[in-house]
Amino acid sequence: MEKHSKAYFNNLAHQLRFDLTDKEAQDIVDEFSILIDQMNLLNTIDTTGVEPMVYPFEEATSFMREDIVDHVLSAQEALKNAPSSKNGFFITKKVVL
Amino acid sequence: MNYETVIGIEIHCELKTKSKMFSGAPVSYGAQPNTCVNEIDLGHPGTLPSLNKEAVRKALQACMALNLKIDPLIRFDRKNYYYADLPKGFQITQQFHPIGSSGYIDIDTAEGPLRVRINRLHMEEDTAKQYHVEEESWIDFNRAGTPLVEIVSEADMRSASQAMAYVDKLRNILMYLDVTDGKMEEGSLRCDINISLRPEGTEAFGTKTEIKNINSISNIEKAVSSEIIRQKALLEAGKEVQQATRRYDDVAKDTVMMRLKEGSVDYKYFPEPNIPPIQLSQVWIDEIRNSLPELPEARALRYKTLGLNEYDIKQLVQNKALSDFFDALIPSIKNVKLAANWCCGDILSALSQKQLEEKNYQLKLSELREMINALHDQAISSKQAKDIFPHLLKGENYASIVDELKIVMVSEHSSLLKLVEETLDENPQSILDYHGGKDRALGFLVGQLMKKSKGQANPAISNQLLKTELDKRKP
Numbered sequence: 075m076e077k078h079s080k081a082y083f084n085n086l087a088h089q090l091r092f093d094l095t096d097k098e099a100q101d102i103v104d105e106f107s108i109l110i111d112q113m114n115l116l117n118t119i120d121t122t123g124v125e126p127m128v129y130p131f132e133e134a135t136s137f138m139r140e141d142i143v144d145h146v147l148s149a150q151e152a153l154k155n156a157p158s159s160k161n162g163f164f165i166t167k168k169v170v171l
Numbered sequence: 172m173n174y175e176t177v178i179g180i181e182i183h184c185e186l187k188t189k190s191k192m193f194s195g196a197p198v199s200y201g202a203q204p205n206t207c208v209n210e211i212d213l214g215h216p217g218t219l220p221s222l223n224k225e226a227v228r229k230a231l232q233a234c235m236a237l238n239l240k241i242d243p244l245i246r247f248d249r250k251n252y253y254y255a256d257l258p259k260g261f262q263i264t265q266q267f268h269p270i271g272s273s274g275y276i277d278i279d280t281a282e283g284p285l286r287v288r289i290n291r292l293h294m295e296e297d298t299a300k301q302y303h304v305e306e307e308s309w310i311d312f313n314r315a316g317t318p319l320v321e322i323v324s325e326a327d328m329r330s331a332s333q334a335m336a337y338v339d340k341l342r343n344i345l346m347y348l349d350v351t352d353g354k355m356e357e358g359s360l361r362c363d364i365n366i367s368l369r370p371e372g373t374e375a376f377g378t379k380t381e382i383k384n385i386n387s388i389s390n391i392e393k394a395v396s397s398e399i400i401r402q403k404a405l406l407e408a409g410k411e412v413q414q415a416t417r418r419y420d421d422v423a424k425d426t427v428m429m430r431l432k433e434g435s436v437d438y439k440y441f442p443e444p445n446i447p448p449i450q451l452s453q454v455w456i457d458e459i460r461n462s463l464p465e466l467p468e469a470r471a472l473r474y475k476t477l478g479l480n481e482y483d484i485k486q487l488v489q490n491k492a493l494s495d496f497f498d499a500l501i502p503s504i505k506n507v508k509l510a511a512n513w514c515c516g517d518i519l520s521a522l523s524q525k526q527l528e529e530k531n532y533q534l535k536l537s538e539l540r541e542m543i544n545a546l547h548d549q550a551i552s553s554k555q556a557k558d559i560f561p562h563l564l565k566g567e568n569y570a571s572i573v574d575e576l577k578i579v580m581v582s583e584h585s586s587l588l589k590l591v592e593e594t595l596d597e598n599p600q601s602i603l604d605y606h607g608g609k610d611r612a613l614g615f616l617v618g619q620l621m622k623k624s625k626g627q628a629n630p631a632i633s634n635q636l637l638k639t640e641l642d643k644r645k646p
Binding site: 089106113129133135138140141142145146147148149160161163165166167168 | 190193194197203204205206207208209210213221222223224225226227244253255275302303305306307308309310311312442444446448449450451454542543565575
C-alpha cells in the first residue's frame with residue numbers, strides 16, 4: 075500500500091474503528107502532503123548541539139499524590155459505555171496476541 | 172560438544188500500595204471484576220495521571236537494597252501498543268530514564284557464591300487481566316494501573332540452580348523491604364527467564380527463548396532445566412533454536428511454545444506528555460535510605476552473633492514471617508537456640524505460612540516464651556512441653572495449662588531416689604544387662620521410671636541418679 079495514499083488512511087481509520095468518506099480521505103491526502111513538506115522544511119534546520127526539549131517549561135515539578143483511595147467507580151458505571159459486557163467483565167472478540 | 176547456558180531474568184513485581192500508580196482507585200486482589208477502577212485506569216478521555224508517592228518510595232527502597240544507582244529526576248515514557256489489556260493504547264513506563272541502574276546482588280549456590288549484576292529497575296503500571304473464553308475475551312481492569320517495578324538482570328547466570336537462587340534471593344529482599352507480597356502463585360511477582368546456549372569457550376550469544384508463567388520458586392529450576400535439555404537436543408541434532416516465548420507447563424514438566432518472535436515490535440516510545448519530570452529531594456531519599464528495614468544478610472549476621480547455627484539461620488532467614496515470629500519471641504528468652512528449634516519445628520508445622528504472615532493465630536508469644544524458659548530450666552520435660560503446646564496453640568495460658576494437666580516435675584532428690592530404687596528392684600535382669608555392656612538396658616530403665624512417675628520425673632536428674640545407683644549395684 076502506497077504510503078499516505080487514500081487506501082492507507084482508510085486502513086488507518088478502519089483500525090481506529092471509524093470510516094472515512096471518499097472526500098474526507100482525499101482531503102487528508104492533500105493536507106498530509108503539505109504537512110510533509112513543512113516537516114521537511116524543518117528538517118533543513120541545523121540542530122547540532124541543541125538539547126531536545128520535551129516539555130514546554132524547563133523546571134522540574136515535585137508534586138506526588140499521597141497513597142489514598144479517593145475515587146472508585148461501581149462496576150455498573152465502569153461498564154456503562156462498553157459495547158458488550160457480561161458478569162461484570164468487558165467482552166471483546168477473542169484476542170490472543 | 173559441551174554447551175554453556177546463558178540466563179538473564181526480568182522480574183515484574185507489584186508494589187504493595189493502597190491505591191494505583193496513577194489513580195486513586197484501590198489496589199486489590201480477588202475483588203469482583205471491574206470494581207477497583209476509575210476513569211484514569213480505564214483510559215477515559217480527558218483524564219490525567221497523578222504519580223503515587225508511596226509507589227516511588229517503595230521503588231527507591233528496592234533500588235537501595237539492590238545496590239542500584241538512583242536517578243532522582245523521575246521521568247516516564249509511553250510504550251504504544253494496541254491491545255485489549257491496555258485501554259489507553261499505551262503503557263506508562265520508564266524506558267529512557269529508569270529510576271535505578273547498574274546494581275547487583277550476591278547469591279549463594281551449590282556452585283559457589285555469585286554476583287549477579289542488575290541492569291535496571293524501572294517503574295510502570297500493570298495491565299488488565301484477560302480470560303479467554305471460547306470465542307470471547309473477558310477483561311477485568313482491576314489490575315490495570317497497579318504499581319509495578321520491573322527488575323532486569325544482566326545475563327550473568329549459567330545454570331538452573333543459579334537462576335532459582337537469584338529469584339529466591341531477590342524475592343526475599345523485596346519481602347524484607349515489605350514492598351511487595353511476593354506471591355508468585357497470584358502473579359504479584361512474575362519472572363520472565365531468557366535462556367540461550369552457546370558452545371563452551373565462545374563469546375557470541377546463541378538464539379534465546381523466553382519462559383513465562385512460572386508460578387513458584389521451585390518451578391524455576393524445573394523450567395530452566397527442561398529448557399536447557401530441549402535446546403541442547405536441538406543443537407546436537409544440528410537444528411536451530413527458534414526465538415520464541417514459551418511457558419512452563421507444570422503438568423507436562425516441560426516448556427510449551429506460546430508464540431514465535433518475528434522481529435522486534437516497534438513500541439514507538441516517547442516521553443509521557445501528561446507527567447512532567449518530577450525532581451525527588453535528596454533529603455527525602457536520604458530519609459528513606461536511613462530507615463531501610465533490616466535485610467536478610469544483616470539478619471543472618473545478627474543471628475550468628477546470637478549463637479545460632481548455619482542451618483537454623485538459613486531456615487529462619489529465608490522465611491521472613493517465621494523469622495519475624497522468632498524475633499518477637501526472643502526478648503527475655505533464656506535459651507535462644509531452643510527457641511529457634513521450636514520455631515523451625517513445632518511452630519512451622521502448627522501454623523500455616525498465611526497465619527504467620529498475617530499474624531493470625533491464638534497462640535500467645537508470652538506464654539510460649541514461658542514454656543520454653545521452663546523447658547530450659549528443666550522445670551518441665553520435652554515430653555511435657557509437647558503435651559502443653561497444643562493447649563498454647565488454642566490461646567490458653569501456660570500457668571493454667573500446667574494446673575489443668577497437673578503437670579509436675581519431680582526434681583527433689585529423695586523422691587527421685589525412691590523411684591529409682593523401686594525401678595531397679597523390679598528389674599533385676601536389666602541391672603545385669605547394663606553391667607553386661609547392653610546400653611539399651613539404661614534406656615529401658617529410664618522408660619520404666621518415667622512410666623512409674625507418670626512422666627513427672629526430671630529426666631536429666633533421674634538419668635544421673637539411675638547411673639549412680641546402677642554402679643552401686645554392680646554384681
